[in-house]
Amino acid sequence: MTTIAPPQLDLAQALQEFVDYRQKHLKGDEKSEAQMFCDRLFRAFGHEGVAEAGATLEYRIKKANNRGATFADLMWKPRCLIEMKKAGEDPSKHFRQALDYWTRAVPDRPRYVVLCNFDEFHIYDFERQVDEPVDVIPLTDLPRRHEAMAFLLPTEQKPVFENDLEAVSREAAGQMGKLFRQLHGRGIDRVEAQRFVLQCVVAMFSEDVGLLPHAIFRRQLEDASSPDEAYDYILGLFRQMNTPGIPKAGRYKDVQYFNGGLFAHTPDFVLLDEELEVLRAAARTIWSEVRPEIFGTLFEGSMDKGERHAHGAHFTNQVDIMRIVQPTIVDPWRKRIDEASTIAEIHQVLQDMSVFKVLDPACGSGNFLYVAYREMRRLEAAAIEKLNERRRTKNVEQQGQFHYVATSNFMGMDVNSFAVEVAKVTMMIATKLATDELHDLYEVLPLESMDDAIRCADALFTPWPEADVIIGNPPYIGRRKIVAELGAAYSSMLPRVHPAVSGVSDFVCYWFPLAHDRLKAGGRAGFVATNTIRQNESRVSSLDYVVDHGGNDL
Known part of the structure; x- marks a missing residue:
């Protein structure tokens, strides 16, 4: 009816x-x-x-x-x-x-x-x-x-939500993307403009989640009465964030050392009035509500469309990421936690977590690594809670505040140097978000350096670090476009280095045999890919290769 x-x-x-x-x-x-x-x-x-x-x-x-x-x-x-x-x-x-x-x-x-x-x-x-x-x-x-x-309602209407964090994130990304386009459009070097925008994003996020004194970045913008003053104030803040020690007074009082390399270089250009207005508007965003995916969106928005396509780069939403992370990481660890019944067994689970390593060989801006780290921290918390419950029954002191899961165990590779810097920042911020969510007492600053864990490298021609799980969204380029997109010289190297992959397979297929061959026995891998990997030569080079060499296609 x-x-x-x-x-x-x-x-x-x-x-x-x-x-x-x-x-x-x-x-x-x-x-x-x-x-x-x-x-x-x-x-x-x-x-x-x-x-x-x-x-x-x-x-x-x-x-x-x-x-x-x-x-x-x-x-x-x-x-x-x-x-x-x-x-x-x-x-x-x-x-x-x-x-x-x-x-x-x-x-x-x-x-x-x-x-x-x-x-x-x-x-x-x-x-x-x-x-x-x-x-x-x-x-x-x-x-x-x-x-x-x-x-x-019987006649469905579009709901109105008050905690739509994706909408907040996209709006913030749009503002910062606009700032980048203004800077690059007037001749500022592309890398310089990208780095400055990313520095601003980190500063705005940090002042809203407690890594910086509250509103300190906004205050520099509001206090500046001219572009020259804004230059002095903003760059002064960035330099302080890259300086060991904590000032006890002055404009940058209580600003701690951030580490991580992002602020090691400060741009040498003055913002125009219209650019300052865009940045002031962005600073009024509640950045604590912006999701880490903002960095990926920002990265994509600041790349030329042609460059994105040449690298096969594409944005992956959290739902698709969880479809990979859930079966490869969450489910196996959840099973181990559920099956651990003694204090010794739970301790062993936590010790194994401390050496568990995840690799994304085409990490882009680090979204897969961020979600994997977040889920592992939640699993770690569940294991510690179970351990504390066992200990309370024996009047033993509860587990102290100690992290078994380290960001440095979440490794990535990508051919785009700026994407690598974004991924490093995303993972450093992940530590703060996890600490706040789980209400632990871990000291976040100085941020753990990710320079050794996330590197700028071509995964098809670079040795992969050892990992227990390999995940990601490898770049997709149709087989008929590989030469046009990547060049004849690059394309000619592929069959020489990867003879197991047919020359008529799509570009994404190269990642499957590589992942299989580099995993230890019992390791897991999960990739987002197109339906073409189930078809013809692409299937032979990817899914069939895994099964024919002792793996399981789930």
Whole structure:
């Protein structure tokens, strides 16, 4: 039956009645009341009920490798998936379960996922951002904030979210990309302009997350009454960030040493008035809400289209990254943590984490490495929490604040020197983000140098460092365009150095046998690739090579 979305006032009233019903009649028991809650929610949004809307309760979802099934509380394809938890439970703790359900809910995967504990709705849009909800709506706010769940209306409307971090990140990237184009457009050297923009990004991010004194970069911009003063103030700050020691007074009081090499060179040009205005506008962004993917987006936005295509460079969103990181890194380590039952076994898991190494041989701006590091830090925290639980039962002092997972164990290679610098910065910032998320006491500054871990090199002609897992999104160039894009000399070297790869295979295929041959027994690899690797000679050179040489194609 077709229903019509109620007018705004009627909708708000219906939702208020839904809120009142939950508070008066439901205790928040997941098993006995979840279906009633969902049905009442659908009725409040203008449907005759869950079934009448076409949604399914207790929707069956196959587990990994088709080994059994699990059940989502409500599935309404292609709109949303709702997973209920008991009242008082923190919905965010079940983020992994929701992501797993969503990943396996094919075909017609729902756009939105809602985790709800009867009193709060955590709304996820995994196609836009993975690690945080796009909005969190308390039940009592639903009557006035219903636009965030407009996808539940009979006639679907575009929802309005208040925590859309991708939108914030893209806006910030657009501002900084504009600054780069202004600088390069008036003759500033490309590398100099890119480095300056990246230095500004790091400074703005750092002042918003506590690595720099609050608003110190913005203050330099606002205090400057002329381009010459801005030159003195901004470059003075950058020089201080590259100087050991902490000033006790003056304009740069309490600025700590950053290390890392990014600020070792300060640009020698003066910003024009219009460029200063763009930078001031960018500095007003809440950079703590900008995701590390900003660096990748910024990198792509500052490259010429032709250069991006020649390198096969392309931006990979977090959803695609997690589809690689989850089975290659998260699932195996989660299994080990779950199976460890004694203090000694958990200690061994943590020790093994400390020597676990990840490689992205075409790392670009470091997005895969960032996500892999973030997930490993979360797994480390889970193992330490389990260790502390075991120790508390024996009145033993809890595990101290100590990191087993180091950024230097996340290695990368790329042919683009600026991308390599971006990747280093991304990984250095990852340390601060993980420390804040996990509420540990780790001292982030000075930032750990990534110079040895992430290098500017061509992975097809350079030895790869030893790694336990190899991940990434290798560059894609169609086989008919390799000579035109990379040149005859480069193309002629490929078959000589890599005879296992057919000359009629796409460029991405070279990475598969290389990854297989460089992994130790039991190692894992995961690449994002196009469907062409399943076809003809490209398949022979990639997937078939892996299987024919003792590997498994999952």
